[in-house]
Amino acid sequence: MELKVYVHRVSQPSRALLIFNKMNGIEFEEISIDLTKGQHKSPEFLEINPMGQVPAIVHVDFKLFESHAIYIYLASVYGVADHWYPSDLQKRAKVHSVLDWHHSNLRRGSVLYVLNTKLAPAFGLPLNPQAAAEGEKLLLCALNTIDTVWLTDSGPFLVGAEQPSVADLSLVCEIMQFEFLDEDDRSRILGPYKRVQKWIEDVKDATKSHFDEVHDTLYKFSAMLKQKQKPAGEKSEA
Amino acid sequence: MELKVYVHRVSQPSRALLIFNKMNGIEFEEISIDLTKGQHKSPEFLEINPMGQVPAIVHVDFKLFESHAIYIYLASVYGVADHWYPSDLQKRAKVHSVLDWHHSNLRRGSVLYVLNTKLAPAFGLPLNPQAAAEGEKLLLCALNTIDTVWLTDSGPFLVGAEQPSVADLSLVCEIMQFEFLDEDDRSRILGPYKRVQKWIEDVKDATKSHFDEVHDTLYKFSAMLKQKQKPAGEKSEA
Numbered sequence: 001m002e003l004k005v006y007v008h009r010v011s012q013p014s015r016a017l018l019i020f021n022k023m024n025g026i027e028f029e030e031i032s033i034d035l036t037k038g039q040h041k042s043p044e045f046l047e048i049n050p051m052g053q054v055p056a057i058v059h060v061d062f063k064l065f066e067s068h069a070i071y072i073y074l075a076s077v078y079g080v081a082d083h084w085y086p087s088d089l090q091k092r093a094k095v096h097s098v099l100d101w102h103h104s105n106l107r108r109g110s111v112l113y114v115l116n117t118k119l120a121p122a123f124g125l126p127l128n129p130q131a132a133a134e135g136e137k138l139l140l141c142a143l144n145t146i147d148t149v150w151l152t153d154s155g156p157f158l159v160g161a162e163q164p165s166v167a168d169l170s171l172v173c174e175i176m177q178f179e180f181l182d183e184d185d186r187s188r189i190l191g192p193y194k195r196v197q198k199w200i201e202d203v204k205d206a207t208k209s210h211f212d213e214v215h216d217t218l219y220k221f222s223a224m225l226k227q228k229q230k231p232a233g234e235k236s237e238a
Numbered sequence: 239m240e241l242k243v244y245v246h247r248v249s250q251p252s253r254a255l256l257i258f259n260k261m262n263g264i265e266f267e268e269i270s271i272d273l274t275k276g277q278h279k280s281p282e283f284l285e286i287n288p289m290g291q292v293p294a295i296v297h298v299d300f301k302l303f304e305s306h307a308i309y310i311y312l313a314s315v316y317g318v319a320d321h322w323y324p325s326d327l328q329k330r331a332k333v334h335s336v337l338d339w340h341h342s343n344l345r346r347g348s349v350l351y352v353l354n355t356k357l358a359p360a361f362g363l364p365l366n367p368q369a370a371a372e373g374e375k376l377l378l379c380a381l382n383t384i385d386t387v388w389l390t391d392s393g394p395f396l397v398g399a400e401q402p403s404v405a406d407l408s409l410v411c412e413i414m415q416f417e418f419l420d421e422d423d424r425s426r427i428l429g430p431y432k433r434v435q436k437w438i439e440d441v442k443d444a445t446k447s448h449f450d451e452v453h454d455t456l457y458k459f460s461a462m463l464k465q466k467q468k469p470a471g472e473k474s475e476a
Contacts, residue, residue, distance in 0.1 A: 050387050051339070062328050069334035076327050089314050090300050096307035101289070103341035149288050 001029040003074075004058045006048055008035045009217035012110075013067030014055045016173040020071055020166060022210040024080040036122060068099045071166040083163035094159040098150055098167040102174070105145065109138030110174050118180045122225060139189065146171065147193045156202045164206050172203040176215060179222045239267040241312075244286055244294045246273045247455035250348075251305035252293045254411040258309055258404060260448040262318040274360060306337045309404040321401035332397040336388055336405040340412070343383065347376030348412050356418045360463060377427065384409070385431045394440045402444050410441040414453060417460040 005021065005028050007014035021028050033039045033054050040052045049056035049065040056065040059077065064070055075085035086092045112135025116128045146158075154160030158167050175196075178186045190197055204211050243259065243266050245252035259266050271277045271292050278290045287294035287303040294303040297315065302308055313323035324330045350373025354366045384396075392398030396405050413434075416424045428435055442449050 051383070062331075064331050064335060066335040066338035068338045069331050072334055073327060073331035076330075089311060092314075093300075093302050093307050093311035096310055097302060097304040100304035100306045100337075100341070103338070104346070108342070145289070 001027065002060050003028040004031055005029070006031045006033050006045065006054055006056045006058075008033050008040075008054050009214065010035060010221050011054050012173040012177055013170065015176070015214050015218070016166075016169040017055045017067055017070060018214045019173070019207050019210050020080075020084065020169055021074070022214070023207055024074075024078060024084065026074060026078050026080070068102075068166070068170065071170075075166065081163075083161060084166055086161075086165065091159070091161070095165045095167050098158050099170060101145075102167070102171060105138065106142035106171055107174055109135050109140075109142050110177055111135070113139050114177045114180050117185070118225070118229075119177075136189075143190070143193045143196055146199070147195045151195050151199055156199065157206075158199075164203055168199075168203050169207070172200055175200060176218060179215075179218055180225065239265065240298050241266040242269055242296045243267070244269045244271050244283065244292055244296075246271050246278075246292050247452065248273060248459050249292050250411040250415055251408065253414070253452050253456070254404075254407040255293045255305055255308060256452045257411070257445050257448050258322070258407055259312070260452070261445055262312075262316060262322065264312060264316050264318070306340075306404070306408065309408075313404065319401075321399060322404055324399075324403065329397070329399070333403045333405050336396055337408060339383075340405070340409060343376065344380035344409055345412055347373050347378075347380050348415055349373070351377050352415045352418050355423070356463070356467075374427075381428070381431045381434055384437070385433045389433050389437055394437065395444075396437075402441055406437075406441050407445070410438055413438060414456060417453075417456055418463065 003026065005017060007018060007030060009015055009018070009032075018030065020026075033045055035054070039045060040049075040054060045056075046052055048058060048063055051065060053065060055067055055070060056063065057070055057074075058064075059073075064073055072085060074080070086095060112131050114135075115123075115125070116132035116135060118127075120127050150158045152160035155162040157164045158171070159165075161168075175190075178189065181189070241264065243255060245256060245268060247253055247256070247270075256268065258264075271283055273292070277283060278287075278292060283294075284290055286296060286301055289303060291303060293305055293308060294301065295308055295312075296302075297311075302311055310323055312318070324333060350369050352373075353361075353363070354370035354373060356365075358365050388396045390398035393400040395402045396409070397403075399406075413428075416427065419427070
């Protein structure tokens with residue numbers, strides 16, 4: 001296969017890349033790099049991506065990492081439907097603007113919060129309440145920005161588009177990490193942002209042929225962690 | 239003027255954008271948004287960029303923010319020399335990869351460290367030694383990555399290019415914030431990275447017709463702060 005993608009389906013940009021490829025009929029070989037087993041730090045994988053992060057790709061003999069760079073490269077090489085990465089320069093610029101904003105805002109807030117309230121022990125790390133508080137602040141601010149700046153009345157997707165772009169995929173897959181949170185916590189965080197909630201459903205709907213299948217590992221991993229974290233008397237027999 | 243750029247020359251991405259425009263003969267009107275006076279939070283500027291950050295542009299009636307998105311938009315609209323934003327898909331993908339990596343690595347480390355060791359009081363904020371320590375760790379790791387991953391033997395600029403791209407401008411202008419540090423601290427941080435030091439000089443040299451002029455405000459602002467921070471007996475009469 002000329003395109004190999006190295007992913008872990010628990011990783012949010014990995015899932016976005018898988019959905020992007022499947023939605024666009026891009027053929028690829030999926031190679032699982034299990035983050036919980038430290039496979040991203042193996043000498044073999046560091047040859048593919050010296051940063052030790054997923055996703056990464058090898059296209060024939062061209063190695064690339066950073067998910068946003070990968071979507072853009074594949075969109076150009078495989079000539080996908082225009083809405084994923086618009087050829088119109090102003091529409092494209094707005095997509096870049098969202099993707100660039102994402103790194104230090106939604107992504108940083110979400111990773112800090114989810115890691116430090118729930119996920120850290122699964123990766124052998126301690127929970128850090130101070131980092132969780134910083135993450136929550138960033139996260140709420142980022143959700144407010146999506147609600148009031150990136151979503152507009154012109155269309156259901158980011159920057160007012162009629163159909164989703166790679167930015168919608170990247171951001172919604174990030175928000176799907178909230179699966180790890182307790183339900184009341186998730187409701188508390190997303191509750192005030194009705195427009196964001198509708199947009200998440202619109203992105204799921206627009207990609208429904210692949211969204212749930214790609215997220216199945218996340219749902220199962222999250223259910224397994226929740227079972228582990230229950231007090232002993234509440235655990236099921238499974 | 240059809241292109242207005244809103245910048246503050248103390249801001250690293252603002253300077254990168256100014257150098258980019260000047261190097262490429264792009265005509266523009268420079269509108270200064272003084273961060274130390276809070277002009278980035280004025281209602282007038284929030285109409286241009288609701289995030290309240292510089293740089294931002296208005297091209298005819300198209301508003302755009304996030305510096306990387308701006309370079310790419312202007313490179314496409316004005317048709318600049320290919321090396322700034324290569325048309326070759328693999329070279330372009332590598333430039334995107336560096337730009338994406340930058341947000342959570344060099345930029346985050348540099349901002350945390352410089353702000354929390356020196357710059358915070360100028361913006362009415364307290365110094366935070368814990369944040370400075372976190373920033374230093376990130377920063378050293380980022381400089382090591384530039385030294386061992388992004389700089390290669392193929393050429394003097396990032397990802398082995400023969401001539402600079404927007405990624406070189408973005409990263410070097412970030413590192414120029416070290417002007418705010420004490421000289422021994424700057425030497426301690428950059429000292430181990432000989433290849434990075436040479437690359438910084440190569441980028442300055444390749445943009446020398448504009449680099450120092452655009453950085454003049456930074457040099458003066460930094461000298462003024464250092465004078466202020468000296469113990470009373472060491473201050474000059476000026």
